[in-house]
Amino acid sequence: MVLFLLFLSYMSADISADRVIAPSSTVMLLFRSNFGAGVSLTSPTGYYTNGAWQYLTGTDQETGYSWPVKALGANLSGIQLITSDPIDSSTIGKYITNQIRQVTGPKGNLVNELFQNVKIKGDLGQAGSQAPLVINRPWTIGDVKDLYITYWFKYEIDFPSKLTREVPGAGWRQMFAFKTGGYLNDWRGDYRVSVTILKGLDGQLYWQTKGDNVANGPWPRVDYWTIDNHTVAVPVDRWSKFEVYWHRSSGSDGRFWVAVNGEVIADYHGPNMGDYNLPITRIFPNNAYSGGYATVESHSTGLEIWNGFPCGMGVSCYEK
Template sequence: MDHQEFTPTVREARCARLAGCRKTRFGSVRGWLATVAAVALLSACGGDPDGGTVAGDAPDVTADKRVAATGTPYGGSVPAVPATIEAENFDRGGEGVGYHDTTSGNAGGQYRTAESVDIFASDDPAGGGYVVKNFASGEWLAYTIQVPTSGNYDIELRASTNPSFPNTAYRVEVDGVDKTGAVVLPTTNTSGWNNYQWVGKKTIQFAAGTRVLKIFADQQYFNLNSIRLSAAPAAPAPEATPTGAKPLFKSGFEGSTALGSLLMYGNGAWQDIVGTDTQTGFAWPPKIWGGTGSRMQLIAGDALSLTASTLTGYMYNQLQTVTGRSGASTRALYSHIQHSIDGSLVNWNSTQNDFVIFPGTNQGDLYVGYWLKFQPDLLQRMTAGSWAGRVVSDWKTAGDYRIIFNVYGDGANKRLYWHLQGDNVANGGLPKQIFWQLTNTTIPVPVGRWFRVEMFVHRSGGADGRVWVAVDGQKLFDRYGPNLGVNGLSWNRIMPFLNYSSGQQLPAYQWIDDFELWDGFPAHASAH
């Protein structure tokens, strides 16, 4: 590919350089306009050949809504998927058409020098020629693509992130329609920016034809080398529902079910649930696959000595008599976090209140079901900032695999949505790796009322591995494929439900009722 879009005149080159000097975002402070001559030169500069803005133009804050305006593919030909697209080859058409940038000028001074996109020589060891840096919140790049066949396609980014900017996220639009919601990217560097990885894989349904793909920076910053689009693996046909699934445990917290005293340790406490549920006949705790049982775990989040009185001053569990899902009185497990240990009303330090099952090693399929009621002001508390996450369920091995089911809060759009992810964040000391992640923005997140949560997991290193999630009888996710870690370790902590949030305004509280575990799909499970 010819990497020289046009041959600039001396005047044009000087304009581009000065435009770049206006940038003051992280990583691109290149100087300032210090003389009257510089200002005069900038004011004399005209528009760039592709219609981008010049230094001093006000950014078009409505550009991301102009879905009708389309550019032309850079290089002249439309890439057909599957394809890997270099980030710097965004569409022609300039600001508001081929891209949207919040500041004028190309801070990197490379490749397409008259565009207001920060293009630098690649610092990715894998190459790529150029990378786009300083991708700030709200900015986007557009790419015209050709989809030969309707179907599901995987998209992922060759990107670099830095721990100074947590919760960096992108999202994808196709023909002006949001297809992913915010996709949080893992941190690829412990310092610096030159460790690039393929991250943020999402599966998107495309209709055949010419499409305009937009990559948005939903939460700054990340560096972008390329975008990869590939056909998603076809899910194997679901097997017939096995008959004879057996209950492993069932309880609605009735009968003699009770909460034990706090057993303090360092920065937290264990709390047992004991007794027998006379309505189901099962005794607490559940001991599945020959395991040792289960406990509530209240974690302060900081390594500091606690007492029962200081802990319960801001975090506790109760068995309450409440109005159940049918309108009748029922007993339910109530979990409450008033504030973080440091008194903060936004939790960033891992303060959490978890229900943990410790299973044995003779493991098989597992179905989990229960009824959940979130606090009625969850939407307001999870959208007060730019982003928040609330964990619904968390399954971990002894160090190499995790399945985590979340509710995310999107502050910009004032909405809640579902997220499911497989990764290796299981306290095993491995470099963080996200294997897959899925988002559902269609089925709403209920707040202030009871709703049913169901999960089923079949573990495998092959295509028959399955993670299935449903809410209120509606399937949220049904992911087939490998779900074993690098060491093939068994589950050693299953948290079917927990009260754990990041970025949410506190307090955080919820109720749980009619909890059940089966060794397969029970007859009353939602359609699967």
């Protein structure tokens, strides 16, 4: 009955809102895309010395939502192509390619996935090239206080072997992040939360969720909190559901919650604002970004964005 009432609330809501919706008892779906028919990637554009941009565009005929994401006041959504060497239109394809393609999906049926592939990463142990899926929003329109994001992802069967502890800095792969911005009215920020996969000294993969100030600001690094999870397995060679929720606050009611396949990997309660209380300007739902061996691949589908937990406060939607 509760889910039915939430569904009715969602159906009657104005889901075309292009602003942050104040937290309330009604949970609203802000965006959904399966990268279905009607959605496409532009050719890389906006070249700069070590990168370019590739935008998602069009209306998803399966969901009715259009790219770029208008919710949250976003002014850009697509993939940033960041390369370890200078590139141009004739060489970018050697480093990074992105495509929407049809595959067998999480439920065994044919779906479209966003496939990101970093082919030349750079030196082992260095961050090098990356291809983040990013939602950008101006720092002048306020913060994103409450948000829930979910999608399906899959790592290749050889993924564990691409991370190594034999070379310093080569044992990590980023999954998710958000960053703030607006310091001195530019893109630099004071707070970041990231979800990363690490390889331990025992050769096993584990999850690390962290709040720090690594948001391109001019300050020495500060790690505010870290949660390591060695219990929930890092899934490989199968579709898995990623879920993340946050409530931003400078007080004890702040929260950052993450689950994979319905199992909670982190549930941090406490302050999650930076020293300058800057707003979230960059959300990276998924990123082909690693210190390990190339290639760095990302498979994702079924992206949803809500303004709160859609299945009940603190409840995973894995089985829904």
